Amino acid sequence: MTSGTEAAVEPETLQGELTGEKTLSQGQTYYLTGEYTVKAGATLNIEPGVTLIAKHDDVVDYILIEQGAKINAEGTADAPIVMTSEKKEPGAWGGLHICGYAHTNAAGGTGKSEIGNATYGGNDDNDNSGVLKYIRLEYTGYAFDEEHEANGVSFYGVGNGTTVEHLQAYQGSDDGFEFFGGSVNVKYMVATDCSDDSFDWTEGWNGKAQFLVAYQSTEDELGYACDCLMECDNNGSNYAATPVAHPVIANATLVGNGGDAQGVRLRAGTQVELYNTLITGKEKPLTVETAETENALKEGTSKLEYVAISKELTSKENIYTNADFAQAAGNLTNQTFSWTDKYVGTADGGKDLSADSFFTKTNYKGAVKADEDWTAGWTL
Template sequence: MKRFKHLLPVLLLLMSLTAAIISCKKGGDDPTPTPTPAQPVTTITSISPATAPVGSTIAIGGTNFGTSPTSNTVTIGGVVATIVSVTDTQIVVVVPTGAANGPVSVTAGGQTAQSQSTFTVYVAPLKPVVEISGTTFANQNWTRDKIYLLKGLVYIPADFTLTIEAGTVIKGAAPDQDPDKKNMAGTLIIERRAKIIAQGTASQPIVFTSAKAAGQRAYGDWGGLVLIGKAAMNTTSTAALPGGVRGTVERYAEFNDNSGTLRYVRIEYAGAAQPTGSATRLSGLSLYGVGNSTVIDHVQVSYSGSDSFAWFGGTANLKNLVAYRSFDDDWSADWGYVGNVQFGVAVRDPDVADQSGSNGLELENYDPTATTDVTPVVLANGLQQTAPVFANLSSFGFGTTPTTNKSAKGTGAYLAGLYLRRNAAVAVYNSLLYGYPEGVSLGATGATPGVTNNTIDLQGIVLANVLTPVVGNGVLTSDLTTTYFTTSGRANQIVQSSDLTALRLNNFNATTPGFLPQSGSSLLTGAVTGGKLANSFFTPTTFRGAFGTDDWTTGWTNFFPQNTDYDR
């Protein structure tokens, strides 16, 4: 009996195992359930670098990212960032404006991952401000680790050189900050025999701009940049230099004179009215008798309260110019300018014009009372005719139908894409004039108008979206100028409103203009050659307008300088 009691637990265990085996046999045809695989999880494992300024790029490492930019959303401190490149384990983004310190998040495939660490937006310290005024009789070096504030008229005198490092910012003060109490706006003036060496780069342009805070800048906040050389000007030697600048024209004819170098330079919000009499507004860049050994290329003038670029005599040669939203003319030449210009683009605000009437390119000669055309380009007599050569310009006025009404923000109105008067002469080749009430307006007095003696040479010009293509004044009647302009051998073209699509132009919006003509544009072919284009200064082209397939404005220009932080 005792032995049975010992065996009872064993028997019970055997009975349980038998029942389990029978149960398994009954369900033996059922497959074993497959475990559900775990869903891949989006994670953030790294941020490199963890501190960076707005506008720079950072790399976000992790897992299970979308493999295209549109399949991911990245935020930095709550602000959406632009994605540069992406793989399933790394996303490169640009630190966005307005980003705050905080975590980085990535949303991909319906999942959102947030970094455990905090990204910090780097804010550079304010640069020290160096005030500049009066005349300094010494060579100077201005460096990008400082801000230079021009107060009143600042002169670099004869035999001294100002060197400006790439990336340097120079600000012009308002007239009420003139230390001489003459109410002169901050202006930088390079006098005869002096030099400026302003050698910026595409990634680090030199910037001349308003001293006002971001968001408060406006047309004509300060004076501008003035270069004075020893090439001829065709007015009297005792005439005062324009714009309230000290000195007179004098009598020089050193056409190879050298005032230095301006390369990759921006000039913003210049053109202040100076209290020295009528017509004393300086332009963004004013060139008085500047010689052709001076190097000037890649210069942008924006929001000038007067002209963007102004030549008073001289022989300077310039390339790659941008005139953006000027108040008056984009390019203005007077007093016997005989230099060369190639590759220039102008974009205007249709609501802004000067009371004198705003033009794309305006040329005048030395004497409003002249009764005959003077001998073309007699270089040493001090009375050379204004006769420059412009090639590959693109001048954009109205994007819609032009109007001759007064502008909304000025007291003037638009006039012409090309405006000649006072017996000026000019050669313009392979250029586009778009969106003006008048395309070409030519005026002259006397018995020998320039279109018959070849002092005016217009070839390869495209007039588009203009109300009246060609206008004549004085002895240059509209019939005469129209016949001249439309002669087939001149290869000029008038594009009707119904045919504008053939130009295949990009949209010229306020802050991100796209300048390159699209593939198939009629502007990409048809350029003329020969004539004054044989000068070695000019780069041969097959296209008309300022652009072929290379956008030379990339990198160094700024089409929205209003909110740019120049203090750091």
């Protein structure tokens, strides 16, 4: 019996499998324990302002969206969705994993997710796994072993029918966002203090990305080092695997925390078009490796244009050199950058990096592919 007040209600705990449709209600708090799998044909809806907390217990907590399932998680700038953990440390839980029917160049044309062992891949690059908007994922990166660590969000063969906008990965112990093949397009993505790579792609990802921010605090501040700002592969086992990775990326601000790690590392046969990008804070801000990757740049299949870096480009094969980079449209080397705003976290009342106000445009002017609809409406 209560005395004049209602008894406190324990938040609902998500676990096991979802086989129908479920909605997490606006502004409410939920717990997560163990694997929560949204099965084919099912839909998980998450409304604005929801907080999802992974329990600090003896099981690994993560969310897995299978092929044919959907997640519609639509926060707002004023009421973002927060996925976090009781344990406020990197690697506390396993993050979000989405499997789709879009392509992968893994052997056989399909693969298994690193976490959950779910099938992904196919031939439907227009596949739709749902909507992700205004979501902050904190303290992800649980390590099952040296080969299986959980990113903030892992996109496995996710198609371009999926909407992904305004996401932040905060203090994960693996990558912030990783793309395993697929064609998904993303916009407004922030990776803050992730100990491995901020952004990572492999297996032929060929989507488009605009307004990316990576920021790494110093090792003294964090207590751990951080790896690349972007680690970019086609396929580590077969550099020439098709479809070849060829994302188109514009408006990226990538700030590292020193050390010997690369900033943007293009390798393993990947192609890329990278426009209007600033790269600083790494001993080697931009490196190119493998004959396939360097030849694509040399021949113009790949493009680096209006890219400003703090030192010089490093070429492993000496096919596409710093001289080639410096001669391309708008590129600048050995630049010094200053910042008028620096938001490095979200805890203790810090700035919400998923809000539009964080994505102010830099003063660096250049040209992007203006004929692409995805850049419409932005003044560069």
